[in-house]
Amino acid sequence: MPVPFLSGILKGYRRMKAIEIAQRLAQLNETESALQAYKLALAEEADPTVKMEAAVYILQFGKDDDYKISYTMFHDLYNQGIFKENILEIMDEAFYAPNVKLMKAHYKKNCALLEKYPYIFRKNFLKFEDLPIKFYPFDDTSYTPYYPAEERFGAYIDFKDTVIKHYFFKDLEKPILATDVTSQYELEYLRDNVRRSEDVAKENHIYLHYTSWAEFCSYLPCLNMKPLLEEQKIVFLFEEEISQYPIDFKERFNIDYSKFTLQPIRIREVKKMIWHTQLSSHNGGDFFNEIFDSHPNLLAMPSVMMDNTHNNIAEIMEALRIAGSLAEAQRSLPSMEPELVQQLYTNRGRNEKDVLVALFLHQKSYYVHSLDTGSRIAPALFFQPHFYNIHYRLNVYEGRNQTTLSSAVYDEVQKSPIFRNFKYIKTFTPMRRFTTSHGSTVKFMNIMAKFANENNTKGDGAVTVVTDAVMERVLNRSFMMDPDDRLYHDGVVVRLEDGKINPRATFAALAHFLDLPYTESMTYCSSEGKRDPNLGGDYATGFSLASVYRNVDEYMNGNEGKFIEYFLRDAYEYYGYDFLYYDGKPVDHGAVSSWISGFDKMNQYIAETWKIIFQQAKVSANGMPVEADIEEKVQAEMLGNYMKDVEKHRIENAEVLLRGLNFINENGQPLRMMPKLEPDPALLEQPLYH
Numbered sequence: 001m002p003v004p005f006l007s008g009i010l011k012g013y014r015r016m017k018a019i020e021i022a023q024r025l026a027q028l029n030e031t032e033s034a035l036q037a038y039k040l041a042l043a044e045e046a047d048p049t050v051k052m053e054a055a056v057y058i059l060q061f062g063k064d065d066d067y068k069i070s071y072t073m074f075h076d077l078y079n080q081g082i083f084k085e086n087i088l089e090i091m092d093e094a095f096y097a098p099n100v101k102l103m104k105a106h107y108k109k110n111c112a113l114l115e116k117y118p119y120i121f122r123k124n125f126l127k128f129e130d131l132p133i134k135f136y137p138f139d140d141t142s143y144t145p146y147y148p149a150e151e152r153f154g155a156y157i158d159f160k161d162t163v164i165k166h167y168f169f170k171d172l173e174k175p176i177l178a179t180d181v182t183s184q185y186e187l188e189y190l191r192d193n194v195r196r197s198e199d200v201a202k203e204n205h206i207y208l209h210y211t212s213w214a215e216f217c218s219y220l221p222c223l224n225m226k227p228l229l230e231e232q233k234i235v236f237l238f239e240e241e242i243s244q245y246p247i248d249f250k251e252r253f254n255i256d257y258s259k260f261t262l263q264p265i266r267i268r269e270v271k272k273m274i275w276h277t278q279l280s281s282h283n284g285g286d287f288f289n290e291i292f293d294s295h296p297n298l299l300a301m302p303s304v305m306m307d308n309t310h311n312n313i314a315e316i317m318e319a320l321r322i323a324g325s326l327a328e329a330q331r332s333l334p335s336m337e338p339e340l341v342q343q344l345y346t347n348r349g350r351n352e353k354d355v356l357v358a359l360f361l362h363q364k365s366y367y368v369h370s371l372d373t374g375s376r377i378a379p380a381l382f383f384q385p386h387f388y389n390i391h392y393r394l395n396v397y398e399g400r401n402q403t404t405l406s407s408a409v410y411d412e413v414q415k416s417p418i419f420r421n422f423k424y425i426k427t428f429t430p431m432r433r434f435t436t437s438h439g440s441t442v443k444f445m446n447i448m449a450k451f452a453n454e455n456n457t458k459g460d461g462a463v464t465v466v467t468d469a470v471m472e473r474v475l476n477r478s479f480m481m482d483p484d485d486r487l488y489h490d491g492v493v494v495r496l497e498d499g500k501i502n503p504r505a506t507f508a509a510l511a512h513f514l515d516l517p518y519t520e521s522m523t524y525c526s527s528e529g530k531r532d533p534n535l536g537g538d539y540a541t542g543f544s545l546a547s548v549y550r551n552v553d554e555y556m557n558g559n560e561g562k563f564i565e566y567f568l569r570d571a572y573e574y575y576g577y578d579f580l581y582y583d584g585k586p587v588d589h590g591a592v593s594s595w596i597s598g599f600d601k602m603n604q605y606i607a608e609t610w611k612i613i614f615q616q617a618k619v620s621a622n623g624m625p626v627e628a629d630i631e632e633k634v635q636a637e638m639l640g641n642y643m644k645d646v647e648k649h650r651i652e653n654a655e656v657l658l659r660g661l662n663f664i665n666e667n668g669q670p671l672r673m674m675p676k677l678e679p680d681p682a683l684l685e686q687p688l689y690h
Contacts, residue, residue: 017041019050022057031061042073048082059094068138071095075144075153084151091146095136103135103221104128110220117229118253119205120236126217133218143222159184159222163490164426167512169193169297172376175246177207182219187228189424192271193377194233197249199263204376207245209237262374267343269378270299270357272424274514275487276384278303279478282440283432284496284547285384290525291499291507292382296372297516299360300382302527306412309385313355313418320344336362353421357381369529370521380426380516385413389467392475394656402664403656405477405671419487426514427491429479429674430499432547433577434568435561438473439552445469446555446605453612463616465609470560470602471650474567479575480663480671492677493575497548497689505679513677548689555605559598566592567657574673578690592654596647607643614638 022037038054045051051073059070071091078087111125135143138156145154162185168178176194181187190206197204210216216238228234237244249255276288285303292300316333323329329345330338340358344350360381371379387409395404413419445466452464481488492513498506504523511518524531525542532542561581565572572579614635618625625631663671679688 018044019054022054026057035061035066039069042069048077048080052077052083052086056090059090067094071138071144079152091136095138096134099137106224107131107221110223110225113225113229114236117232117236119232119234121241122213122236122238126214128221131218131221132214135218135222145218157182157222161185162425162486164189164424164515167515169377169515169517170512172297172517175203175205175207176376177209177245179209180211181208182223184223187223189272191228191231191233192423193380195269195376195378196231196233197257198260200257200374200376201260201262202257203246203249204257205235205247205249206233207235207237209242209245211239213238264339265361265371265373265378267340267354267357267361268347270361270381271378271422272380272426273419273422274298274380274382274516275419275425275427275491276303276382277427277429277478277491278384278386278390279429279431279493280390280437280441280473280476282437282444284430284499285386287496287499287525287547288428288430288494289384290527290542291503291522293526294370294521294529295382295516295519296370296521297375297377297379297519298382299357299371299379301360301363303384303386306385306387306416309356309418310416312359313352316344316355316358317350317352320350351421352417356383356418380514381422383418389472390476390478391472392477394475394653396656397664402662402668403659404666405475405480405663407478410478413487414485425487425490427488428510428514428677429491429493430496431479431493431575432496434473434564434571435556435580436547436550436552438469438560438564439555440547440550441473442466442469442555442602442605443552446608449605449609453609463609463612465613466605468602468606468646468650470556470563470599471653473564474657475653477571477663477671479571479674481674482665482671483669484665484667488674491674493674494677495575495689498677498679500543500545500548501686501689502679502684503543504685505681505683506677508683509677509680512680555601557598557601559595559600560602563592563595563599563654567654567661570661571673575676576688576690587658589655589658592658593651596650596654599647599650603643603646606646607639610642611639614642 018037018040022034022041025034025037035058038057041050042054045054055070055073055077058066062070074087074091078084078091107128114120114125115123132147132149134146134148135157136146136153137143141160142156142158144156146152147154159182161183164186165183166178166181166186168176168186168190176190178190181190187208194206195204235247247253249257274292276285276292278285289300289302292298316336319332320329323332323345326342326345330341333341336358340362344354344358347354390407390409392405392407392410395406397403419425449464449466456462479493481491492510494506494510507522508518511522526532558581565579565582566587569579569582571577617635617638618631665671
């Protein structure tokens with residue numbers, strides 16, 4: 001927003017363009033206001049001369065990250081062929097020259113390390129000045145490549161971006177072969193997740209093939225080769241050297257890995273988590289667990305309660321902390337395998353992630369029946385923490401059409417040391433049509449509340465209540481990503497309907513995203529290794545379509561359906577769901593109020609359980625009991641007042657949402673939809689669900 005001074009200027013010069021105001025303010029040495037006006041001019045003006053002037057001023061007088069605005073504008077104008085000579089001179093002076101000494105040092109160090117490395121067979125490194133690509137730093141980890149021969153800038157590159165973009169582990173029959181990988185994060189991912197040849201008792205090096213030697217050299221000023229070379233896991237191949245893949249190490253280097261002994265998976269080898277997130281209740285989580293149940297490259301268990309997991313880990317951490325010796329630690333943890341206790345006790349810097357991995361390794365005899373202990377890669381830990389319920393609330397920025405969302409569950413995950421200590425996290429979130437998921441949730445809530453209240457053996461008067469699932473559903477936007485949140489950074493949404501209707505196309509694509517082999521185990525459902533589990537009730541076994549087309553009208557009505565679809569309309573559009581209740585027409589306050597007053601189904605289930613609570617309330621007058629009919633009347637009034645509060649809460653939230661579905665994080669950055677997994681089109685057997 002404009003600063004107060006600029007606001008006054010804008011009111012006084014309504015017919016003036018932003019660039020004219022900016023120039024006038026600059027002449028008056030009103031630098032901060034001029035900066036704001038120049039930023040407005042960049043958005044307002046199409047004239048490249050104006051954009052160039054604004055970018056130069058912002059670069060010269062801007063603060064903090066303002067330089068990025070100028071940098072981006074220079075990048076775009078240059079690639080449009082405008083002011084090329086001037087821009088290149090500015091970019092060299094402002095961004096390249098201040099960093100070139102450090103980049104030369106990085107290049108020299110990496111070349112020296114590679115010259116001594118035994119598994120690189122070409123060492124005629126180019127002079128730094130002759131590299132065909134120049135990298136202009138953008139921030140601490142991002143650069144823009146410049147191609148002098150083509151006179152163009154390329155797209156930004158963040159070498160430490162925490163995303164695995166390649167499908168490295170599609171086929172594990174032969175040693176891993178990857179082409180033109182230039183991400184530091186992905187290179188370290190390969191190093192950390194491919195097991196040593198000595199541990200798997202077979203040739204298992206990582207073969208990195210680069211199609212251009214000169215371009216490989218160009219990337220060395222931006223990479224750190226030292227941690228990649230220490231274990232000598234990598235073989236570098238350039239251009240025509242690909243014909244050497246795979247190398248016979250026994251013949252060429254006199255190393256016979258078959259003489260080594262296959263080693264069990266160690267706790268510290270498991271560095272990748274596949275986080276199966278819980279978007280909401282009744283979204284098909286069990287179905288996805290059953291798909292991954294017997295995968296040979298996963299440590300997988302059914303969903304676990306997050307609270308229980310934290311408590312178990314805390315107890316083990318405390319037992320290890322107070323143990324005076326390894327023998328004492330093993331005595332205090334008798335249910336865990338001694339070898340795992342030994343690793344936990346002796347590993348320096350032991351943390352909660354290590355304990356979680358140990359718990360999963362310990363349970364492998366129960367759940368991980370098909371783990372391939374001789375695989376070329378370390379298993380990933382497949383984790384689905386479960387929460388009793390997920391509630392969000394709105395936090396409104398007054399005077400602005402923007403809102404933040406907060407959730408205790410989200411905060412718990414963010415703070416959890418389990419997640420913080422996994423270096424590699426792939427996230428997928430099952431999604432089901434919102435109204436179907438909602439109806440199933442209400443059905444479950446109602447059944448469980450009735451059962452609990454009719455079978456309350458504690459005699460403590462505790463009542464299980466049904467909460468306002470309509471409002472909870474609308475406020476739960478777990479499918480939106482915070483751009484500053486690493487945990488969702490490498491994540492996708494997977495529709496339950498796609499998995500049920502087109503399982504092969506969906507799960508082949510999901511395996512690709514998760515960087516797992518698409519194995520036979522993903523073509524059927526199993527639980528604890530047993531195929532086609534039947535959990536009873538109306539559970540939709542395996543690939544049954546019952547959960548896709550189930551009628552939930554008994555547990556919700558049209559008003560509730562319209563409300564859900566309207567206030568989640570952006571998600572319906574993005575994730576490819578058609579409306580069943582909302583007609584797509586404009587909606588005003590009156591229509592929303594009418595819908596809310598007609599939440600008959602939801603109100604019925606809420607009132608049935610809260611009625612029990614108020615019936616337990618004893619009514620007195622001046623400390624003396626009142627007649628039964630008076631007590632009943634008062635109890636009914638209490639219930640009525642409670643239901644009015646529920647409706648008031650709905651109206652208040654609806655008023656906020658009617659301003660627009662614009663959500664930001666705490667830093668003011670807009671939230672965005674988590675990408676939707678697209679089933680492999682070549683494997684589709686049925687039309688996509690709408």
